Amino acid sequence: MADSMTVLRKAGPPGTKRNIVVLGDGFTAADQPAYDQWVDTTLIQGVFGHDYFAEDASAYNIYRINLESVDSGVSTRTYDEKGTVDPSDDTIASETAHNTALGMIFNGSWSHCWLEYGANTETLLQAAINTWVPDANEILVVLNNPNFGGCGGGGRAHVPMGVDWTVIAHEFGHGVGGFADEYSVTGNYTGGEQAWINLTTITDRATTKWRQFIDPTTPLPTGVGAGANYNQGVRPATWSSNFDVGLFEGGGTVSTGLYRPVENCRMNGNTPEFCPVCYTSLKTNRDHETDHHFRSAHAGDFYGTGRSDVLLHHGTSIQLFGNNAPDLVHRFSGVERVPGSWQFMPNDQIVIGDFNGDGADEVVIFNGVDWVMPYLGLLASDGAGGLRLIARYDADIPGWGGFARNDRFFKADLNGDGKDDLIVVNGDDWSMTYVGLLRSTGTGFYLTHRYDGDIPGWGGLARHDHFFVGDLNGDGKDDLVIFNGEDWSMSYVGLFRSQASGLNMTARYDGDIPGWGGLARHDRLFLGDFDGDGRCDVYIFNGEDWSMPYLGMFGSVGSGLAYVNRYDGDVPGWGGLARHDDFFAADLNGNGRCDLWAWNHQDWAEEYLGRMISSGTGLSAGFAADWVGEWNLGPADRFEVARFSGKSGQPSLYVHNTDWFGVISGRRGIGLDRIYYRWIHSYRYGRNW
Amino acid sequence: MIKKVKRGGAPRVDNSRPSKPPAPAAGSRVRAGDVEPPAYDGPRKPDRKEPGRSNPHSGGEGPSKPAQEPARRPRAGASDLPPGDQIPPKARRGGRARPAGEQYIRLRVRVRGDQLSVLDSHLVDGPLGQITGFSGANAYEVSVGDRLLHAGSLPDLGLQRSFANPNGPADQRGHHFTDRSTYEFMARVPAHEVTPETIDRIAIRLHRIKEEARTDRLGAAPLAEQFARQVRPVAELVGLPASVLPEAIEERGGRTPSL
Numbered sequence: 035m036a037d038s039m040t041v042l043r044k045a046g047p048p049g050t051k052r053n054i055v056v057l058g059d060g061f062t063a064a065d066q067p068a069y070d071q072w073v074d075t076t077l078i079q080g081v082f083g084h085d086y087f088a089e090d091a092s093a094y095n096i097y098r099i100n101l102e103s104v105d106s107g108v109s110t111r112t113y114d115e116k117g118t119v120d121p122s123d124d125t126i127a128s129e130t131a132h133n134t135a136l137g138m139i140f141n142g143s144w145s146h147c148w149l150e151y152g153a154n155t156e157t158l159l160q161a162a163i164n165t166w167v168p169d170a171n172e173i174l175v176v177l178n179n180p181n182f183g184g185c186g187g188g189g190r191a192h193v194p195m196g197v198d199w200t201v202i203a204h205e206f207g208h209g210v211g212g213f214a215d216e217y218s219v220t221g222n223y224t225g226g227e228q229a230w231i232n233l234t235t236i237t238d239r240a241t242t243k244w245r246q247f248i249d250p251t252t253p254l255p256t257g258v259g260a261g262a263n264y265n266q267g268v269r270p271a272t273w274s275s276n277f278d279v280g281l282f283e284g285g286g287t288v289s290t291g292l293y294r295p296v297e298n299c300r301m302n303g304n305t306p307e308f309c310p311v312c313y314t315s316l317k318t319n320r321d322h323e324t325d326h327h328f329r330s331a332h333a334g335d336f337y338g339t340g341r342s343d344v345l346l347h348h349g350t351s352i353q354l355f356g357n358n359a360p361d362l363v364h365r366f367s368g369v370e371r372v373p374g375s376w377q378f379m380p381n382d383q384i385v386i387g388d389f390n391g392d393g394a395d396e397v398v399i400f401n402g403v404d405w406v407m408p409y410l411g412l413l414a415s416d417g418a419g420g421l422r423l424i425a426r427y428d429a430d431i432p433g434w435g436g437f438a439r440n441d442r443f444f445k446a447d448l449n450g451d452g453k454d455d456l457i458v459v460n461g462d463d464w465s466m467t468y469v470g471l472l473r474s475t476g477t478g479f480y481l482t483h484r485y486d487g488d489i490p491g492w493g494g495l496a497r498h499d500h501f502f503v504g505d506l507n508g509d510g511k512d513d514l515v516i517f518n519g520e521d522w523s524m525s526y527v528g529l530f531r532s533q534a535s536g537l538n539m540t541a542r543y544d545g546d547i548p549g550w551g552g553l554a555r556h557d558r559l560f561l562g563d564f565d566g567d568g569r570c571d572v573y574i575f576n577g578e579d580w581s582m583p584y585l586g587m588f589g590s591v592g593s594g595l596a597y598v599n600r601y602d603g604d605v606p607g608w609g610g611l612a613r614h615d616d617f618f619a620a621d622l623n624g625n626g627r628c629d630l631w632a633w634n635h636q637d638w639a640e641e642y643l644g645r646m647i648s649s650g651t652g653l654s655a656g657f658a659a660d661w662v663g664e665w666n667l668g669p670a671d672r673f674e675v676a677r678f679s680g681k682s683g684q685p686s687l688y689v690h691n692t693d694w695f696g697v698i699s700g701r702r703g704i705g706l707d708r709i710y711y712r713w714i715h716s717y718r719y720g721r722n723w
Numbered sequence: 724m725i726k727k728v729k730r731g732g733a734p735r736v737d738n739s740r741p742s743k744p745p746a747p748a749a750g751s752r753v754r755a756g757d758v759e760p761p762a763y764d765g766p767r768k769p770d771r772k773e774p775g776r777s778n779p780h781s782g783g784e785g786p787s788k789p790a791q792e793p794a795r796r797p798r799a800g801a802s803d804l805p806p807g808d809q810i811p812p813k814a815r816r817g818g819r820a821r822p823a824g825e826q827y828i829r830l831r832v833r834v835r836g837d838q839l840s841v842l843d844s845h846l847v848d849g850p851l852g853q854i855t856g857f858s859g860a861n862a863y864e865v866s867v868g869d870r871l872l873h874a875g876s877l878p879d880l881g882l883q884r885s886f887a888n889p890n891g892p893a894d895q896r897g898h899h900f901t902d903r904s905t906y907e908f909m910a911r912v913p914a915h916e917v918t919p920e921t922i923d924r925i926a927i928r929l930h931r932i933k934e935e936a937r938t939d940r941l942g943a944a945p946l947a948e949q950f951a952r953q954v955r956p957v958a959e960l961v962g963l964p965a966s967v968l969p970e971a972i973e974e975r976g977g978r979t980p981s982l
Binding site for chain 1: 725726727735736737738739740741742743744746747749750751752753763764765766767768769770785786787788789791792795796797802803804805808809810811812825827829831843845847848849850851852854855856858859860876877878879880881882883884885886887888889890891893894895896897898899901903906907908909911932933934935937953977979980981982
């Protein structure tokens with residue numbers, strides 16, 4: 035076996051990421067599996083499988099270099115330390131020389147940094163890095179030696195194999211984060227304030243370094259004495275030694291005179307997570323390297339809790355945040371790919387649904403743009419909080435005749451088996467418009483029907499057909515509604531029932547649905563069961579074609595639509611329908627009737643977010659103007675209907691733009707439940723802006 | 724632009740457009756046929772698609788799909804996982820073919836007191852990002868004249884830290900620190916900035932960080948100007964050796980692997 039390099043994580047171009055390079059010394063060809071296993075267990079599953087490094091995995095390229103040594107195990111050296119920790123007078127007591135790739139020596143002496151370089155180690159190390167990897171910011175050298183120890187500094191860490199991941203994570207706190215130690219050994223600090231991130235001498239509440247994370251009710255200092263924990267007053271029962279911030283004496287290896295942020299951070303006890311101060315510093319300083327943003331956020335119940343979790347798609351990576359009400363908590367990062375494999379790209383089209391009927395959502399991704407051919411993938415739970423690819427269709431799914439760039443996918447349970455299926459349509463890439471029905475098996479899809487240019491009765495599929503999914507007749511199977519206001523001499527609406535034989539048209543409305551006063555080009559449909567009868571109804575809005583905007587309610591009678599109500603120019607409480615009103619259908623108050631969120635950021639002096647509550651036959655509205663709590667509504671905002679908390683309905687909106695993510699509640703009025711800047715994290719007190 | 728009010732008056736009306744006929748009473752049964760819908764340019768929809776006639780605004784220029792195969796449910800246990808990765812449009816195969824895109828130079832710099840020297844240099848393919856926060860012990864900058872070319876943080880430069888000995892005597896329960904008189908760091912600079920014209924004026928500066936320095940957007944001025952209070956220069960090198968010119972690096976085979 036020759037020397038080699040394996041990219042363990044490819045997050046992006048080396049100049050835009052932190053590059054971690056792992057090298058092994060003292061591993062023969064036969065030892066390489068043990069080395070690989072150590073790297074996987076300690077670095078990938080350990081350091082990058084937990085808290086901060088798991089969350090920001092997309093900031094780090096990780097390269098593993100396999101160097102083949104002649105001898106197994108590194109050279110060793112023993113010092114006569116003369117009974118002191120001062121190494122200046124130590125002499126070498128014994129040595130064993132091994133022929134290894136980097137020539138490193140394990141000495142097992144704390145005062146000699148546990149290990150040391152041989153005469154050619156630096157040269158060999160530089161040569162290996164320059165040969166195998168594009169760049170290196172952090173270098174981790176693993177010695178084939180079973181003992182404990184380790185030597186760090188200058189962006190490097192060297193460890194024997196007896197070191198666990200928490201020690202490496204602590205070391206990365208120094209090498210990546212620039213943090214000081216937070217433990218105490220001995221001594222009193224008498225110097226001035228320095229550039230520490232996580233230590234301070236300042237005990238004044240108004241000026242101390244991490245004051246934004248300290249609850250005003252927390253005494254300062256919070257712990258007084260050598261390496262003190264909370265001892266100034268009664269420690270609150272809910273106090274977290276890891277996450278509640280104060281000023282605790284002892285840190286930077288000295289016992290007194292310096293203060294640390296929490297009782298026990300990773301920079302103190304290795305095992306705990308980074309405290310809010312260290313975490314926020316890492317997040318802030320590495321933020322631009324993650325390429326994270328909130329532009330592409332998707333709500334889904336990925337963990338089967340009945341509440342909406344969040345999937346963030348960052349272009350070439352994803353993150354999953356589980357809804358551990360009342361907080362969203364990071365559960366998974368997929369960088370560049372998930373096992374299976376599916377590789378993420380900016381033009382991924384995401385459809386979320388329960389495709390295997392297990393009560394939790396899976397993810398379908400289609401990409402017709404970024405690859406040499408279009409791909410469709412089904413990602414399901416990996417059993418550990420993440421996702422893995424379980425089916426992939428390259429360029430085609432049998433019977434569809436080839437995926438194409440503008441294929442669009444809709445989820446729909448077409449046969450009522452509890453597993454969401456897919457409807458795929460394409461009106462752009464072929465000589466005619468095609469519609470396909472893809473049945474889910476739970477582990478993949480197969481095509482059951484394809485409609486070439488027409489679904490019988492519709493009179494011809496056309497480019498600007500718009501498709502909507504809902505169970506119109508309450509039979510447990512999702513049906514299809516098509517609207518076309520562009521391609522014909524008038525606007526049309528068609529209703530198609532889903533049956534074993536495919537889609538069967540039950541009604542077609544040519545130019546009008548009675549009571550609407552004429553279908554028109556810019557009619558927009560929103561489906562939802564607004565009367566709670568188990569059948570999906572239809573809201574229609576038009577803000578463009580008439581002298582005033584109109585909003586209509588048409589109830590499904592199973593085989594057709596019946597006029598229920600129409601609002602001309604206004605819905606009471608909304609303050610006037612306007613041209614660019616947009617709507618999202620959802621049961622906001624959990625009464626089984628589908629209501630509407632209303633949104634307008636273009637037609638008025640301020641942005642408006644409203645809720646229109648259905649009585650079954652009518653709507654009553656209210657709105658928030660410009661701000662919802664601390665959320666400043668703006669044109670860049672995007673919304674996802676969700677259930678953040680509660681047992682019924684979908685009363686929440688996940689609102690997001692590049693930098694901000696919020697949770698808006700509409701169950702009773704409109705209020706803001708959560709707001710996050712740049713990253714989702716729940717601080718015990720304070721926040722990162 | 725006006726603001727909404729909770730109880731608006733009459734709706735805003737554009738009389739240049741038609742109005743719908745009055746709405747029927749809520750929930751009333753309505754018969755079809757009383758309305759003349761707006762008419763457009765396209766054809767009227769037939770009841771069924773007419774053979775041989777294209778639908779309006781069909782792709783037209785594109786091909787037709789091949790004839791549909793009979794629907795077939797996959798066998799139980801059949802895998803829909805094809806092997807291999809998705810294929811990018813222009814598959815690049817290993818090697819060291821020079822890409823047309825950006826490159827940067829990685830400089831290995833030695834620090835001895837307040838003296839800096841360049842030990843080695845390599846060319847790296849790809850763009851070079853710029854951080855905006857500097858924390859920890861040190862930071863470096865590469866500049867030409869008063870223009871910052873690149874800066875980076877060096878969190879734990881210049882010291883050697885032995886891991887705490889969890890099972891050792893009390894005085895070994897922390898790190899054993901050794902300050903090093905000579906040490907090295909990597910500085911990075913966009914390759915296109917390093918030219919025969921600029922190379923004599925390019926400076927590398929090592930700063931000590933007095934206080935965490937952070938900004939939303941790093942400007943073009945040297946760090947000492949942007950963070951006058953937070954950083955102090957401790958070592959400097961003005962003028963780089965000709966060996967760091969991109970062409971010279973390329974000539975000696977000093978480009979790192981492109982992955």
